[in-house]
Amino acid sequence: MSERLETTPSQTVGPYFALGLTWEDGAHVVPPETPGAFWVRGRILDGAGDPVPDAVVETWQPDADGRFPDNTDPQGTGHGFRGLGRCGTDDEGRWGIWTVKPGGVPDREGVAQAPLLAVTILARGLLNRVVTRIYFGDEAEANAADPVLSTLPPERRATLIAERAEDGSYTFDVRLQGENETVFFAI
């Protein structure tokens, strides 16, 4: 195997990332008028249960048919679906993105997965991003069969499931540390 370069280390986004990482349309994975779109909203909480007001949440997903934008396409157009959501937290640690439910995609062994959003969280005090996943509470059957969810202890599985509210939005709180700590992944 050829000689590899060594990778560049991560550093925290610090408290002032809003300067560089704010997009006016960041929270809108899909345009406002998209049929069937909904909010996924939540709070980021620290180990003392206090809100984290200086975090940024990024979500990554395929469209409703399970198709990802293709950034290897030389035209760079994908198929018009951005797939990426980005939202900084407010003083109460709240964030939200407007999106559609992704189609399920198989894992690398070809096993069907439940619909999910991949999540990156960056914050002051996080020297590297943390990665988690959002599954949907109204997909009980798919969730029960999901190859990742089903390997988690039941009490921790719930930390990855966004529950649907009456207004059609989903709620997903993240606990970085302590009681009911969210499941985080090494990718």
Add this chain to the structure above:
Amino acid sequence: MGPFTEQPSGLVLPRFRRDDEVHPPLDSPDYRSTALRHPKQPLRVLEHGLTELTGPVLGEDRVGPLDHDLTRQHAGEPQGQRIIVHGRVLEDDGRPVPNTLVEVWQANAGGRYFHDRDRWPSPLDPNFTGAGRCVTDKNGKFEFVTVKPGAYPWKNHPNAWRPAHIHFSLFGRAFTQRLVTQMYFPDDPLFPYDPIFNAVRDERARRRMVAAFDLDSTKDHWALAFRWDIVLRGQDETPPDPD
């Protein structure tokens, strides 16, 4: 999709090399803000599927004509030492990452951020916001024009000062490659005292966050220049054909 090989047995997906040991531990007590924010449960190792192997298309439509030049975003010019910061975004096998969004933000020449929460007594510069973005070219190259940021105090410990740095945010071409980091300047006397810089445990790894002075790229009577290449995780070798 481009990077994936169709085999009779189905889609063969690559894996990205894990480089966890390069990065600073989330629990780094000398950087006090990590105390209540680092997960205590072990991270669960996730195999790379389509979700992890794909990434967003964030091209020229996200970038304005002056976004790469932080000295030309206002009516007048900012105070400070004008510099060119350039380099390449690479994968660890040396291949460039083309057409990928690079976002930067920084303090002004006096070390003050244009941000509500930064209130230390150093003046704002009406001609400097301190945010920039560009998209790498087909060889993975990026270039910004800016002013050298100043060091600034913070509350981590008594008389704490951050070495001068520029924040960088990169997507690469896959979710696995997402990286946010900081670029430092050579020979900064504050390095030994900074818990964020030193949270990267390996001295050689720390050096990879420090740009090099680049005389050849300076512009006479105009700007100094620094060069910094950013290396993202690459793919493992393509697995052998199962047949």
